Structures are given as structure tokens and as C-alpha cells.
Amino acid sequence: MRQKFILAIALLPAVGLRGHLHGQMHKVAKPEDVVRAVGVYEWIGDRTKPTATRLIPVSLYIDDEFQDAGVYLSRPVPFALDIGTIYEVDKSGVPGGNLELISARRLKPVGDTDRFDDGWVGYGKFAVPKVKKGAALKPSTATATITSDKADKDSDRPTFARRVDHTEAGSKSSATPTAGSPVGGSPAPPDDPDRPHLSKKPDATSPAATDDKSAPTDTTADKTPPPPVTSGNPSPDADRPTLRKRSPEEAKKARKEADQSSARGLATSLNDDPDRPTLRRGRGQQELVEGDLPLIKGVPLGLNQAVAVSDASNRPVHDFSRPWEDDAERTTVLGKMQALAQAQLTAYAATNAPAAKPATPPAKTAAKKPISKLRHAKVPESVTPTTPLLDEQLNGYTLSYGGAATYVYTAHTDGEGETLRYVTIVAQRDTFGELKPAIQSVTDAAHLDRTPWMRIVDAVDADASNRASLLFELRGQSARQFALYRVIATRPEQIFLTGTTQ
Structure with a gap:
């Protein structure tokens, strides 16, 4: 009996510990994979319409550690400067525009003005997102009217009346009603001039399609159908595209132009857009000429800087600036x-003060004794x-x-x-x-x-x-x-x- 009691007391902590462990079990969320690049956006001139821009890659946070964004996975362009990457230009965490990369370069210093240019630099187009404003709402001047049926018990209850079809009403009536005459016990509503009407195209074999409108309508005398009426060609549409066959001279000229450049369209091509990017033979997508992008060399005067962030996920805005109370x-x-x-x-x-030259001692002069026995005032120390x-x-x-x-x-x-x-x-x-x-x-x-x-x-x-x-x-x-x-x-x-x- 005593041994069973000791065994029960010994099992109590284990049971309590097991219950405690079961109570602490919970689902642990998987840590988020953060891929976030930070750069410095530099420009000259107005922020919205700069004269020259560039992006300096700084850091890349990936796999829970920081990497140098200027050299990480440079195969051949760094990962943070891939073409098409969008950077958000921020002001203390608040976005102020987007920068889409369209080119990347590996710069090397040549002269004294561009001695700071050594490394990868990105170029792109900065754009401020436009907020679309809807048209201002204006009060309506027309007053709404509600019609009610007198036969209805509730006179204030709106009713919906079906529009009476004149054709259907005329077929049910023995006599052909005239305009404004009652049909089926109710007056016909006035015709709306702005209401669209559907009309059936007359058949070429029907009598209505003939030119002779005075022909008799009785078909018992002559059961032979009238000959079809041949109408003239409709007026040509000026905007309607037409197909035409090339002459041998034009075909030869088109083949010659195609041999010279496979990326050049015809003179009448619909893709002749002045803002459309052009393809150059023998150049990569990242190697553009000097005139394609406004470049900044060195660190000139009037250079503006802002933080640019590119993140794989959309995150809430966090403003890190602290406004002044007053x-x-x-x-x-x-x-x-x-x-x-x-x-x-x-x-x-x-x-760090430069060593001063030893000053020549002044010539000794005989000390003059004070004539008066008055005490001289003490000279204040220099501030x-x-x-x-x-x-x-x-x-x-x-x-x-x-x-x-x-x-x-x-x-x-x-x-x-x-x-x-x-x-x-x-x-x-x-x-x-x-x-x-x-x-x-x-x-x-x-x-x-x-x-x-x-x-x-x-x-x-x-x-x-x-x-x-x-x-x-x-x-x-x-x-x-x-x-x-x-x-x-x-x-x-x-x-x-x-x-x-x-």
C-alpha cells in the first residue's frame, strides 16, 4: 500500500509536466523571406523633370543578411540592377515616385571630374504617380415624377406601366387606329423622337424594293416576281483600309530595305511611334549610347540625393520623420x-592645428614703476x-x-x-x-x-x-x-x- 502511494506521488509531476507541454504547443509561423534592395537616387535639376539622373546601388538584404548591391550576382549585371526593376524613391519612408531601370553600366574613372565614378550604376525613368480625379458631381435640375394607378388601393405606391406596342395593338383591333386614338382602352403614348427604331432591310424580291412605287399591289394578275433591282456601289469610306498589289519596283525596294535592317518598318507602318524604343544591331539591351540617357559624372554642384527602395512585397508605409511641435x-x-x-x-x-612659427621675443624695456599706489583692475580672460x-x-x-x-x-x-x-x-x-x-x-x-x-x-x-x-x-x-x-x-x-x- 505504501509503495503504490509513493508511485502515485512520483507520477504526478510527470503528468503535470505532460499537460503543461501540451498546453504550450502552438503553430509557429514560417519566417518571411525578405528581399529588399536599397540605393541612392541622384539627380540634377527639378525633381519631377531632372536634367540628369543615376542610381547608386547600396545594400541588398537577402537570406537574412546584408550584401553589397553593387557586386552581388554580377552575371553580368548585379542582381539589384536588373532591367525592369522598379525602385520607390522615398522621403523618410514615404514614397514620392517610382524609378524603373532601363539600363546599367560599369563605370571607370577617366579624368579628374569623374574620379568618383567607379562601379555599377543604374539608369532609368523617374515618374510621379498621378492620382486620377473624378468629375465633380453636380446637382440634377430635372425633378423625378412618380405616376400611380387610380385603380390601385394604395395611391402612393409607384407602378410600372408597360409601353403599348402599336403593331401588336393594331393586330388585335379590328379597325386600324389613327394617331392619338385609344387602343385597348388606353391612349397611345406619344412617340419619342430620340428613341431608336429598328427597321428591316427590304428584300430585293419584295415589291417595296422596286423603283416603280406606282405598281399595283395585286399579285393575282401577274404572279411572276419582279426582277431584282441592282443598286449602285456605296460611297467609299475614306478611313477604310484597302488592299493593293505591289508593283515589281515597289517589291524590289521593300526587299532592299528589309536586307539593310530587319528592325526597320515600312514608311506606311502603323508602328512609327516617335516614343517607341528602337533596336540597334550589335548592341545589348544594357549598352546604350551617350545620347540615350542624361548622365552624371563625378559629384557636381547641385547634386540632389534621395533613398530608393525596391522590395519584392508590398508593405505598409511607415513615416520615420519627426515633425516639429512648433x-x-x-x-x-x-x-x-x-x-x-x-x-x-x-x-x-x-x-590638428598647424604648428605655429616661434615668435621673436620682444626687446626688454625697463619696467616702469606705478606712480600711484592704487590697485590696478584685473584683465578679464579671453573668450x-x-x-x-x-x-x-x-x-x-x-x-x-x-x-x-x-x-x-x-x-x-x-x-x-x-x-x-x-x-x-x-x-x-x-x-x-x-x-x-x-x-x-x-x-x-x-x-x-x-x-x-x-x-x-x-x-x-x-x-x-x-x-x-x-x-x-x-x-x-x-x-x-x-x-x-x-x-x-x-x-x-x-x-x-x-x-x-x-
């Missing part, structure tokens, strides 16, 4: 970012002057749902060479609402190969995780790269870096 908030944040930038410029100047900042840019983002506000500030100083300095500050708000710097970068125009200039492009969701990263262009002296940074709790992490274009 002008006072922007002024406050701008002042704090400027203070962080000034501190970085001062520290950079102290570390470090602030450096003027030019082309200031301040952007606010919310990189995730419910995440902290992230601000990106960029500017540069005046000057040339070592005196021209670029500063970039990325800061986030902590739990107390204070701005804490996450990324601080300072460099000058003479040392871009040592420390590149960090230029913000935009925020982008590179892996379809509903969490945005900051896309920067790292521009050097003769080369540039693109990098993705994820900033969480004021801690930056570089999650992807492209190869250099040099």
Missing part, C-alpha cells in the same frame, strides 16, 4: 546641436570666439515605434583646405529628455582620405523590420562609400558598409 522646439534643439558642434570644432582645432557655421541642416527622426527622438545636424565652416571643416552630430533624447550625442564627426577638406565627410542621405528601413537606420555617404578625397548606422539608446552601430568607388 518653431520654439526647433530653435531649442538647433541651439543645443550648435553647441555640440562648436565643442567638436574647438577640440579638432586644438588637436573663445564661435566659428560661423554655413549650410546648416537639421533633421528629426523617429527610427522605431515609440522610440526616442533622433536628430541629425550637419554644417561646415568657411575657408579652404585645412580651414574648411565639416561637422556632423547625431544625438538622441535620453529618459530625462536631454540630448545625448551618439555620433560626432569632424574633418577638413585636406584630410578627407583620413577621415571622410559624413553626409546624411535619409532614414531607411533596410531590412523590412519596421526599424529605420541612418544612411550616410562617406565622401573622401577621390572616393566615397555608403554606410548604414543603427542608433539605439545613444549607441551607434554600423550594420553595413559598401565598397569604395575609387
Whole structure:
């Protein structure tokens, strides 16, 4: 008896554990296969009608990892630059147009103006989706009338009266009714002039088809049917196509033109559309001539940039921009970012200032004794002057749902060479609402190969995780790269870096 009791107690945890395991069983959804490409769309001129455009491939998220979109599966064109691929040009996650690739090139630098051009570049046509507006609704001026039958018990109930056929009514009536006379006890409705009428084509053997309308209708005298009437040819249609046989000279000329080019239509071809793409013999689909596409060489002045995303699935729009509450908030944040930038410029100047030449000591002069015994006032210490900042840019983002506000500030100083300095500050708000710097970068125009200039492009969701990263262009002296940074709790992490274009 005691052994059975101990065995029952020992089985209780196993039974409870088995029930617990059965209670936790649930269907696990299959992880989604994400294929998402990110590029930088660059253009010159107006956004809707640019004078020159190009697409720089950046990253390709496939098989749960990032790949360099400029070299991934280049057989012979990279996978992200396949002809026909559509990129969505975004502004902080909000789409603003589509770019369909029609060509891809492998560029190589030739001169000093295009020293940044080294690698694969895509070209296409940018188009802003047009929203069709329907015609404005106008109130009707005609009033609807409802007719009712007096015999009906409910006088307010609408009835539907069938139109009386005059032919049918006339056949049932012994006498032929005249216009306006009652048929079947009800007056005939007036004929509608706009109502279409179907008329049977008269037979050629019928008496109505004869030219002699005064012929007698009695067919008992002459039972021979009248001869058919031959009508003349109808008037020719000007738009009706006609077939004609070629002369020997025209056929010889057509064969000669076909031998010269198999893709050229005839002079009277219906496919002579000026916007229709033409096929060139001996050229690939991706190799176009210089005049086919407006090209950008190097990094010219007035170059605009935007993020371009191509995804295999349609995903909901996620706006990562953070609008300002009011002008006072922007002024406050701008002042704090400027203070962080000034501190970085001062520290950079102290570390990278050129060695100053030793100054000649002044000639010794006899110290003059003060005539008066009054105490002299103390000279105040010199205050470090602030450096003027030019082309200031301040952007606010919310990189995730419910995440902290992230601000990106960029500017540069005046000057040339070592005196021209670029500063970039990325800061986030902590739990107390204070701005804490996450990324601080300072460099000058003479040392871009040592420390590149960090230029913000935009925020982008590179892996379809509903969490945005900051896309920067790292521009050097003769080369540039693109990098993705994820900033969480004021801690930056570089999650992807492209190869250099040099």
C-alpha cells in the first residue's frame, strides 16, 4: 500500500509536466523571406523633370543578411540592377515616385571630374504617380415624377406601366387606329423622337424594293416576281483600309530595305511611334549610347540625393520623420546641436592645428614703476570666439515605434583646405529628455582620405523590420562609400558598409 502511494506521488509531476507541454504547443509561423534592395537616387535639376539622373546601388538584404548591391550576382549585371526593376524613391519612408531601370553600366574613372565614378550604376525613368480625379458631381435640375394607378388601393405606391406596342395593338383591333386614338382602352403614348427604331432591310424580291412605287399591289394578275433591282456601289469610306498589289519596283525596294535592317518598318507602318524604343544591331539591351540617357559624372554642384527602395512585397508605409511641435522646439534643439558642434570644432582645432612659427621675443624695456599706489583692475580672460557655421541642416527622426527622438545636424565652416571643416552630430533624447550625442564627426577638406565627410542621405528601413537606420555617404578625397548606422539608446552601430568607388 505504501509503495503504490509513493508511485502515485512520483507520477504526478510527470503528468503535470505532460499537460503543461501540451498546453504550450502552438503553430509557429514560417519566417518571411525578405528581399529588399536599397540605393541612392541622384539627380540634377527639378525633381519631377531632372536634367540628369543615376542610381547608386547600396545594400541588398537577402537570406537574412546584408550584401553589397553593387557586386552581388554580377552575371553580368548585379542582381539589384536588373532591367525592369522598379525602385520607390522615398522621403523618410514615404514614397514620392517610382524609378524603373532601363539600363546599367560599369563605370571607370577617366579624368579628374569623374574620379568618383567607379562601379555599377543604374539608369532609368523617374515618374510621379498621378492620382486620377473624378468629375465633380453636380446637382440634377430635372425633378423625378412618380405616376400611380387610380385603380390601385394604395395611391402612393409607384407602378410600372408597360409601353403599348402599336403593331401588336393594331393586330388585335379590328379597325386600324389613327394617331392619338385609344387602343385597348388606353391612349397611345406619344412617340419619342430620340428613341431608336429598328427597321428591316427590304428584300430585293419584295415589291417595296422596286423603283416603280406606282405598281399595283395585286399579285393575282401577274404572279411572276419582279426582277431584282441592282443598286449602285456605296460611297467609299475614306478611313477604310484597302488592299493593293505591289508593283515589281515597289517589291524590289521593300526587299532592299528589309536586307539593310530587319528592325526597320515600312514608311506606311502603323508602328512609327516617335516614343517607341528602337533596336540597334550589335548592341545589348544594357549598352546604350551617350545620347540615350542624361548622365552624371563625378559629384557636381547641385547634386540632389534621395533613398530608393525596391522590395519584392508590398508593405505598409511607415513615416520615420519627426515633425516639429512648433518653431520654439526647433530653435531649442538647433541651439543645443550648435553647441555640440562648436565643442567638436574647438577640440579638432586644438588637436590638428598647424604648428605655429616661434615668435621673436620682444626687446626688454625697463619696467616702469606705478606712480600711484592704487590697485590696478584685473584683465578679464579671453573668450573663445564661435566659428560661423554655413549650410546648416537639421533633421528629426523617429527610427522605431515609440522610440526616442533622433536628430541629425550637419554644417561646415568657411575657408579652404585645412580651414574648411565639416561637422556632423547625431544625438538622441535620453529618459530625462536631454540630448545625448551618439555620433560626432569632424574633418577638413585636406584630410578627407583620413577621415571622410559624413553626409546624411535619409532614414531607411533596410531590412523590412519596421526599424529605420541612418544612411550616410562617406565622401573622401577621390572616393566615397555608403554606410548604414543603427542608433539605439545613444549607441551607434554600423550594420553595413559598401565598397569604395575609387
